[in-house]
Amino acid sequence: MDPNYDPQKIEAKWQARWEQMKLFEADIDPARKKYYVLEMLPYPSGDIHMGHVRNYSIGDALARYMWMKGYNVLHPIGWDAFGLPAENAAIKNQRHPAEFTFSYIERMRGQLKRLGFSYDWRREIATCVPEYYRWNQWFFLKMYERGLAYRKKSRVNWCSLCQTVLANEQVVDGCCWRHEDTPVIQRELEQWFLKITAYTDRLLEDSQYLVRWPERVLTMQQNWIGKSFGTLVDYELLGLGEKLRIFTTRVDTIFGCTAVFVAPEHPIVERLIAASPNPAKLRAEAERIKASAVRARVGVDLEKLGVDTGFKAVNPYNGEAVPVWLANFVLMEYGTGAVMAVPAHDQRDFEFCTTYGLPIRTVIVPSNSGGAELTPPSEGAGGGAPKEAFIEYGRLINSGPYAGLSSEQAIERMTRDAEAQGFGKGSVQYRIKDWGVSRQRYWGTPIPIIYCETCGIVPVPEKDLPVILPRDVKLTGQGESPLANVPEFVATICPTCGGPARRETDTMDTFVDSSWYFYRYTDPKISTAPVNRQAVGYWFPVDQYIGGIEHAILHLIYMRFFSKVMQDIGLVDFPEPVARLFTQGMVIKDNVKMSKSKGNVVDPTEMCAKYGADTVRLYMLFAAPPEKDLDWSDAGIEGASRFLNKVYRLVAKHADKLCPVGVWKNSGDAGTAELSAEERRLLRKTHQTLHHVTSDMEGRWHFNTDIAMAMELVNELSDLDSAAEAGKIRPEVHKSAIEDLILILSLFSPHIADELREALGHSETTQQVAWPEYDPVLSAEDELELPVQVNGKLRGRIRVAVGAGEEEIRSRAQAEEKVAQHLNGRQVVKIIIVPQKLVNIVVK
């Protein structure tokens, strides 16, 4: 065995051997328990970054542990290979996106292999190949058949840098999710949508199955879906013979309505302008409000602006005519685009009405006011002007027949009355919108739709799939679909009438690709269906999914939606595909996320060349618990490297001697009795470490503490080294401790573990060994050092046998020299003995 640790050599050797042994290839085996470990698939951007390394090191530790626990482990990887960056790079460099993508995949595959992750590479997928994306098209057609994919013209989010449409989920603070400083603009476009809103209730309800998902993710999803119960109420517009519908969750406050606010984009605005005595003026004002509203959505704090249209609307509950205003803060995309203004009980209305001098009328008082006091607390005892709206539920006043009711009762009764009298009804509104999937870009899945002059929208027949993305396309990045300029792609014949027709030229959002890829891994080559039902039946659900939290309302909600559609189609028979989700923290450096734009990127491949993959991976897991952000430190990785060197030297030093001997096994009481003090000490530490690591691997996953324990074990081995050399530790015992250490290490730094295990005379790899059970007898202490407190302050320590009785502990504690000094002359009130932990003597 080489006396010097050479990670480059060792890692190449074991990676080749693992591959040759087909160690990580898992196949269906109904006789064995399965375990599916999934990590979020990378986008082939050119290089693996530290965030990937962290993600995949966590998954690999788990996968290796589960293999050793005897599970049949599915651990796949693939490529989220369609997308904008490749297309943009292609435009810049006058090359084809496919060239970039495939060469980047090639390079990143090499980098992943260099890191030694235990993937079943036979299952690798790339979403940009027709064998994969044809099934995106297939899903699209299935959804189309079910009315879940539809086309409509609407205002959509447009990023001027991406030169394409974005889904609502891809807009962050009014800006593009990929370009934080680029405000999204609104455009009217014909687009394809997937009807995720048809699944809102199931997405909410089925959260009950996701008990092993982080609460935070579920909350974010809930908020994103934004379900709220309320009432639709029709106001009649005087002089127009038209109704204006509003949505409110607080119909109980409607007797306090002093105006109606309408979004500047609302269709009724055109009618108002037309009927206005001064149309030009009203139009100009509407435009001004609209312009301020667009700015408002991007900005944080905005001034509430509005304009009185001069029209009046009639509140059907009390027949009162109130003015109709255009208001910049009213959203066209939520509810009906119009709201009733109740300044006394809505803070926004309050601010607006205060600004414009609209009346404020109190109709709710706190329930505990007993009905006697008719003034809300916000109006102040002196009867001065209120400073804010009273927005709580309470009791109704000044509300005609409903006065005296509680808010809850009133909402129910008033909604029912509206329905009975035909001017309104109960309604549920959602914040989430349907998923716009059309993209005016090239590098994506063609949408399998044909437009025929005579037949209209015609889906591509299933037998004609895939619709191949043509290779020769002129890419300009100029905001129109590149496919539109490929006549041989566009020109087709109508599958229904056989006449000339043209193809849809938009491509799909790449989040479609990643919404079902993890099903494909279970049988990546199947050509007759997107997924193999039998394989899914064996491997699903995903037992553990690991990735970044940034996908909480993107991928992680789309993926759940897709699974529900798949359930409805009959492809799978469960509602939720992922049993347990883990979101790891970011890798940061100098207090900010590592990113090219910040120029603080540490390249994993360079780190592998310098320290070896084992060191990089060990450091990633040691520097912080996995759910927290990890602060990169150059000094820190040196420490990890030093540790592995130390382990290597320690084993190398004894390898020749230990190689031929057998491993000590505990044969029960007799075996334990014959251990020397040093042997006892070494085995105790070993089994305490095993105990900690084993229970931690079962779910807590604080790998940093596992590695710290392994370091302590190494320190113990090092301290006992001279005892081992002096024969006070038998080689068999020594070897047993070292082998357990190696198995623990194999979860985090597998190459060095296999190398060291081989040096000890084994032919199988660590991953093929059963995970060692910890021995409670060996890990138990036989003597304890108990701290002794006097009035809660540490005063001394006593050593007692584990089985020592309370009487003995009591007297020993009081007799301890320093303790006795503090007891001197004081009366002992109570002695608290916490078994195995401490003694506290209370005196006065």
Added chain:
RNA sequence: GCGAAAGUGGCGGAAUUGGCAGACGCGCCAGACUUAGGAUCUGGUCCCGCAAGGGGUGGGGGUUCGAAUCCCCCCUUUCGCACCA
């Protein structure tokens, strides 16, 4: 503004159930070996104090024999939401 999480040495972090605060690593200090040390090994390293002792987990209060941990108030940071009617 609302919601969530967090705040522990010079730094990353540990303390799994209310029971020795600071494991482990980094850094630093001293020493050994060495032609040399950015290798390795040994010892030290929360603060004040010569010591005895005292103080200490963002700040203040509380519960308890005992609080980093539980409760109340406040401050700070990060993340999410932010006119969703």
